[in-house]
Amino acid sequence: MTIGRRIPRLALALLLTGVAALAFAQSRPGAGPPTATVRKLDGVPYVGVNDLSRLLDGAKYWRADVRKLVVRAQGHRITFTADNPIVIVDDRTVRLAAPVRSVGGELQVPLEFVPLLPRDSTQARLTIEAGGARVRIVPPGGYVSAPRIEGSANETRITLTGEGAGAAAVVGRDRAHLRVRMPGVFAGSLPDSLPRGLLVRSARRLPGADGVTLEFAVAPEAGGFRLEPGSGRATLVIAREGAALEAFAPEGPAGPRALRVVVLDPGHGGTDTGVRAEGLLEKDLTLALARLVAADLERRGVRVTLTRSDDRAVATEARAEIANRARADVVVSLHFDGYPSALARGATAWCPPARFSEVPGDARAASFTPAAMMPWRDVATRHAVEGRALAEALATALEGRGQGPARVRERLLKPLLGVNAPGVTLECATLTNADDRARVTNDAGLQALAAAITEGLLAWQRHD
Numbered sequence: 001m002t003i004g005r006r007i008p009r010l011a012l013a014l015l016l017t018g019v020a021a022l023a024f025a026q027s028r029p030g031a032g033p034p035t036a037t038v039r040k041l042d043g044v045p046y047v048g049v050n051d052l053s054r055l056l057d058g059a060k061y062w063r064a065d066v067r068k069l070v071v072r073a074q075g076h077r078i079t080f081t082a083d084n085p086i087v088i089v090d091d092r093t094v095r096l097a098a099p100v101r102s103v104g105g106e107l108q109v110p111l112e113f114v115p116l117l118p119r120d121s122t123q124a125r126l127t128i129e130a131g132g133a134r135v136r137i138v139p140p141g142g143y144v145s146a147p148r149i150e151g152s153a154n155e156t157r158i159t160l161t162g163e164g165a166g167a168a169a170v171v172g173r174d175r176a177h178l179r180v181r182m183p184g185v186f187a188g189s190l191p192d193s194l195p196r197g198l199l200v201r202s203a204r205r206l207p208g209a210d211g212v213t214l215e216f217a218v219a220p221e222a223g224g225f226r227l228e229p230g231s232g233r234a235t236l237v238i239a240r241e242g243a244a245l246e247a248f249a250p251e252g253p254a255g256p257r258a259l260r261v262v263v264l265d266p267g268h269g270g271t272d273t274g275v276r277a278e279g280l281l282e283k284d285l286t287l288a289l290a291r292l293v294a295a296d297l298e299r300r301g302v303r304v305t306l307t308r309s310d311d312r313a314v315a316t317e318a319r320a321e322i323a324n325r326a327r328a329d330v331v332v333s334l335h336f337d338g339y340p341s342a343l344a345r346g347a348t349a350w351c352p353p354a355r356f357s358e359v360p361g362d363a364r365a366a367s368f369t370p371a372a373m374m375p376w377r378d379v380a381t382r383h384a385v386e387g388r389a390l391a392e393a394l395a396t397a398l399e400g401r402g403q404g405p406a407r408v409r410e411r412l413l414k415p416l417l418g419v420n421a422p423g424v425t426l427e428c429a430t431l432t433n434a435d436d437r438a439r440v441t442n443d444a445g446l447q448a449l450a451a452a453i454t455e456g457l458l459a460w461q462r463h464d
């Protein structure tokens with residue numbers, strides 16, 4: 001990177017919204033974190049500003065007339081001035097004990113500046129290694145170390161260690177694909193084989209741009225699991241029996257599934273705009289996205305039917321009828337979310353629950369048409385297992401392609417009422433979140449989202 005390189009606004013916006021995290025997730029596990037070397041100038045430890053900028057994936061602007069270097073990184077603006085001990089961080093003035101120096105045309109900042117950099121738990125940060133020889137980057141959520149897997153044939157415990165352990169969550173619950181996700185970057189390696197006699201048969205890491213997702217194949221004799229998130233450490237307990245165990249998701253027959261006909265349901269339309277955010281209308285995005293996914297699938301020989309192909313209102317029953325008449329193998333109703341909080345982000349794949357009576361959050365579905373609900377429920381229940389698998393496949397694909405975080409939730413939402421096929425209502429991104437909005441409001445971003453959805457559908461078909 002050369003001094004004075006200008007970065008277009010869009011690239012800068014992307015850069016400030018987590019490209020650093022993406023770069024980390026793509027780096028080889030165990031490759032070790034990027035570092036910058038500390039050097040001494042007249043006995044004072046210094047680190048190169050270019051190196052700091054590189055670690056933070058920053059953009060630099062050199063103003064030769066005033067000998068100032070501005071680094072923009074992670075939403076912050078830091079101004080260094082040659083031969084001056086004052087560094088400006090956003091609106092804050094930081095006075096260092098020694099001046100910024102120029103060595104061979106590159107600015108060096110005293111090491112004491114590193115801990116004074118702005119800190120935000122959602123962003124990468126820099127830390128000085130023990131011994132002070134290097135500055136190292138710590139990604140958002142910190143590092144996740146290799147899981148410890150131990151126990152017996154009655155109870156197996158998988159311990160995950162990392163700063164983000166408190167936010168660990170089970171994101172896939174079928175026996176062959178028990179998945180746990182936690183924030184951070186994987187800094188360990190998984191064993192090639194596990195000791196015999198445990199309830200876990202294998203472990204692997206799923207590709208994903210957002211946090212670490214580990215998948216475990218669980219022995220058939222296991223009765224359930226329990227995740228205990230904690231400070232710095234999360235434990236996944238898999239046991240034959242015991243109190244407070246959660247059940248595995250029921251599984252359909254093994255082997256590839258049929259995927260001849262996909263019905264895509266672009267949410268809303270006509271006077272029903274759906275979520276509005278910053279001039280965007282959900283109904284327009286769902287239609288544009290449906291067209292892209294349809295093109296992707298048709299290229300692969302899958303027949304696609306859209307419940308609407310222009311900007312019109314279509315009643316829920318009419319959408320279901322289109323899907324049922326098309327003899328859909330799966331139905332994906334495409335939506336975008338909106339929340340009062342601008343911080344809420346990501347995607348949610350909603351699938352009908354396997355048993356309604358056990359789902360406390362089901363009031364929302366029941367409130368639509370209470371009397372007529374039963375037949376819909378029966379229809380939805382028939383496909384619940386495959387629908388759940390589809391929801392998980394879609395969520396995994398979205399995560400893997402940097403469209404996360406993606407959650408799976410069980411609830412029969414209105415768009416799938418009456419649909420006689422495995423179905424998912426996919427809230428593809430959150431339009432009220434600036435980062436999500438930026439991602440889906442350009443052609444490349446929407447195409448990437450479409451590719452992720454196609455990948456999810458194909459993964460569901462392969463059933464591996």
Ligand SMILES: [Zn+2]
Pocket residue numbers: 267268274275282334335336
């Ligand atoms: Zn919607």
